[in-house]
Each structure stands twice: as structure tokens, then as C-alpha cells.
Amino acid sequence: MAAQHKRRAEGRSDSSILAKITxxxxxxxxxxAASDAAFVSKKLLRSTGKAAWIAGxxxxxxxxxxxxxxxxxxxxxxxELQQASLLGAPPTGPAHK
Amino acid sequence: MAGIVPPGTTAVPADVSxxxxxxxxxxxxxxxxxxxxxxxxxxxxxxxxxxxETFEGLRFDFTKGLNQKFSLSHSVSMGxxxxxxQSAETIKIPTSHYEFGANFIDxxxxxxxxxxxxxxxxxxxxxxxxxxxTVKANAQLTNEPHMSHGMFNFDYKGKDFRSQFQLGNGxxxxxxxxxxVTPNLSLGGEVFWAGQHRKSGIGYAARYETDKMVATGQVxxxxxxxxxxxxxxxxxxxxxxxxxxxxxxxxxxxxxxxxYILRQCRLxxxxxxxxxxxxxxxxxxxxxxxxxxxxxxxxxxxxxxFGFGLTVG
Numbered sequence: 354m355a356a357q358h359k360r361r362a363e364g365r366s367d368s369s370i371l372a373k374i375t376x377x378x379x380x381x382x383x384x385x386a387a388s389d390a391a392f393v394s395k396k397l398l399r400s401t402g403k404a405a406w407i408a409g410x411x412x413x414x415x416x417x418x419x420x421x422x423x424x425x426x427x428x429x430x431x432x433e434l435q436q437a438s439l440l441g442a443p444p445t446g447p448a449h450k
Numbered sequence: 451m452a453g454i455v456p457p458g459t460t461a462v463p464a465d466v467s468x469x470x471x472x473x474x475x476x477x478x479x480x481x482x483x484x485x486x487x488x489x490x491x492x493x494x495x496x497x498x499x500x501x502x503e504t505f506e507g508l509r510f511d512f513t514k515g516l517n518q519k520f521s522l523s524h525s526v527s528m529g530x531x532x533x534x535x536q537s538a539e540t541i542k543i544p545t546s547h548y549e550f551g552a553n554f555i556d557x558x559x560x561x562x563x564x565x566x567x568x569x570x571x572x573x574x575x576x577x578x579x580x581x582x583x584t585v586k587a588n589a590q591l592t593n594e595p596h597m598s599h600g601m602f603n604f605d606y607k608g609k610d611f612r613s614q615f616q617l618g619n620g621x622x623x624x625x626x627x628x629x630x631v632t633p634n635l636s637l638g639g640e641v642f643w644a645g646q647h648r649k650s651g652i653g654y655a656a657r658y659e660t661d662k663m664v665a666t667g668q669v670x671x672x673x674x675x676x677x678x679x680x681x682x683x684x685x686x687x688x689x690x691x692x693x694x695x696x697x698x699x700x701x702x703x704x705x706x707x708x709x710y711i712l713r714q715c716r717l718x719x720x721x722x723x724x725x726x727x728x729x730x731x732x733x734x735x736x737x738x739x740x741x742x743x744x745x746x747x748x749x750x751x752x753x754x755x756f757g758f759g760l761t762v763g
Binding site: 410 | 708714715721729743
């Protein structure tokens with residue numbers, strides 16, 4: 354009986370130590386901070402996702418056609434330069450003949 | 451510009467006299483100012499860059515010239531059209547129509563008419579009576595009652611000023627005047643009176659242009675202040691910005707855009723402070739054959755409009 358008492362007392366003191374730890378202000382503050390951090394990071398992820406979507410579609414509409422067209426213009430210029438140099442050569446041919 | 455003071459006859463070295471002569475040339479001759487551009491085209495460069503005609507759906511235009519002066523045009527357009535609604539939702543209804551048009555263009559006389567399959571008729575007349583006097587008329591007739599309107603404009607062009615008088619249906623009277631003040635700056639004003647809505651207004655405008663840039667400003671007593679600035683960065687590229695503020699309804703809109711005129715295409719893009727970006731591409735596939743792509747994304751209202759088309763002739 355004494356052993357049971359002792360165990361119960363020890364158990365009560367064990368549970369009370371655990372309860373003391375879990376109900377202490379530091380632990381509760383830590384839990385609150387963790388849930389706040391999770392909430393904020395979720396919101397941050399969502400708003401970053403939204404911002405990335407808006408930036409991505411705006412970039413697609415404004416900048417991608419520009420890059421494509423400038424590239425084509427450059428290709429066209431190079432082709433013209435090539436053709437000009439090609440056409441520049443023949444007049445000397447018949448002159449030689 | 452006529453030289454004001456003839457170069458001095460004293461013995462000066464040739465290069466100094468040349469610089470003296472050019473300095474005198476740069477002194478403005480206030481009697482020989484250039485004619486300003488018409489009042490309604492004040493914002494022309496900014497509008498061309500920042501407000502292309504975006505559309506949604508398919509657009510096909512075919513213009514055939516029968517004569518040197520006369521041409522016919524056929525146009526098919528299919529796509530959703532927005533219906534103005536009270537709620538925040540945009541309601542779009544698919545519509546399609548065919549438009550037939552005839553144009554007669556002469557150095558002195560220009561006649562343009564368009565008929566649509568939904569019963570609308572547009573007509574425009576521009577007649578140069580003399581070198582300085584021009585009469586313009588504009589009419590839009592529809593099937594719905596009280597939605598038709600017409601307007602007459604009488605323009606007088608002086609040596610360095612332009613004036614215009616407007617008459618419209620619904621007792622609309624307007625007049626505007628613009629004057630060149632220096633070779634780069636022109637100032638103007640307008641008044642109008644709308645009898646049907648019992649509204650009248652007065653506005654002032656200024657335009658400063660050089661070879662590389664154009665800056666315009668406009669103020670009206672309807673509460674609108676509109677400023678715009680266009681910079682020509684090179685002969686292919688120009689950038690434009692626009693700022694519009696309504697001091698009565700506290701509405702502000704600013705937009706920035708670019709205009710690339712390349713040999714094979716013309717690309718215009720703009721982004722707005724209302725979260726709206728548009729882009730308009732006209733690509734030349736062949737002689738007389740143009741391919742058009744138009745995109746408009748409104749992030750705030752989540753409204754996306756994309757269109758494509760072909761223009762022949």
C-alpha cells in the first residue's frame with residue numbers, strides 16, 4: 354500500500370512535472386510562435402505564388418513577343434548583309450571576262 | 451527660319467562668322483511659326499503608342515481598290531462583346547458581324563461609309579472647301595431609338611493657328627482654338643455646351659514638341675487632368691507614358707508603354723496602374739498581308755482578352 358502510495362505520489366509528481374513543463378509560459382509561447390510562423394509562411398507562400406503568376410503572365414505578354422521580334426529582325430539584317438555581299442561579288446566576274 | 455541680322459561685314463575668320471550666323475538662325479522668328487496640329491490630335495503620339503485597338507476574337511479585313519480613288523472594304527468580326535453591367539462581373543455575349551464599307555478619297559474630298567449586319571451605319575465626310583477651310587461631318591445611325599448621333603465640324607486653318615467649331619445633335623456646341631507660341635510650344639483651349647445633358651465645359655491644353663520628344667498637358671473643368679510624354683529613343687523605338695487624374699472623382703491612372711516599329715512588324719505594349727497590360731502585334735507576312743495579334747490582361751478584374759486577325763490590302 355505504501356508502495357502504491359509512493360507510486361501514486363511519484364506518478365502524480367511525474368505527471369505534475371510534465372504538466373508543469375507543458376503548461377509553463379515558455380512552452381506555450383513557443384507553441385504560439387510556431388503556429389504564427391506556420392500561418393505567416395503559408396500566407397507568404399500564397400502571396401509569392403500570386404505575385405509570381407502575375408509577373409510571369411505579364412512578362413509573357415509584354416516581353417516575349419519583343420524578344421522574338423528583335424531576334425527575327427536581327428536574322429533579317431544578317432540575311433540582307435549576306436545577300437548584299439553576295440550580290441556585290443558578281444559584277445567583277447563579267448568584267449574579268 | 452529667315453536670318454534676322456545679316457552677318458557683320460567686319461573682317462572675322464570664316465568659322466566664327468559661320469557660328470555667328472547659325473546663332474542668329476536659332477533666334478526664333480515669331481512671324482514664321484509653324485502651323486500647330488489640330489486640337490483633337492494633341493495626344494496623337496501618346497494615343498498611338500498606348501491605346502492600340504485591342505479586340506477579342508477573330509477579325510478579318512479585306513480592302514480592295516477599284517480605282518485610284520475608290521475602294522471597297524469587307525470586314526468580318528466574331529468574338530465575345532462586353533455588355534455593360536451594374537455588377538462587378540463582366541458579362542460577355544458572343545457576337546459576330548460583317549461590315550461592308552466604301553471609301554472615296556480625293557485630295558479635296560474624302561467620303562467613308564460603313565454598314566454593319568446589326569443595322570448600324572457610319573458615315574464620315576471631309577471636304578476641303580479652300581486651302582484653309584475644311585468641313586467635316588460624322589454620323590452614326592443605329593436601329594435603337596435615341597442612339598444615333600451626328601456631328602459637323604468647321605475648321606479654319608490660319609498661318610500659325612487653327613480654330614474649329616462643332617455642331618452636334620442633342621444641341622451640342624463646341625469650339626476650340628490652338629496657337630503656336632514658339633516653334634516648339636503650342637497652346638490651346640476649348641469650350642463646349644451639351645444642351646441635352648445641360649453640361650458645359652472649358653478646357654486648356656499645351657503641347658511641347660521637339661525632334662525627340664513630345665509632351666502634352668490638358669486640363670478641363672469636368673475634372674480631368676491629362677499629361678503625356680513620348681520620347682523617341684531611336685527611329686524604331688519610342689516610349690510613352692500617360693497620367694490621367696480626375697480631381698472630382700479622385701481617379702488616377704498612369705500607364706507606361708513602348709512602340710517598336712521594325713521592318714517586318716509593329717509591336718506595342720503597355721502596362722497600367724489599374725493592373726492591366728496590353729500588347730498588340732502587327733506582323734507583315736507578305737506584301738499587303740498583315741497578321742494581327744492582340745492581348746489584354748486585367749489582373750484586378752481577372753478579365754483576359756485575346757484576339758487574332760488578318761488584314762489584306
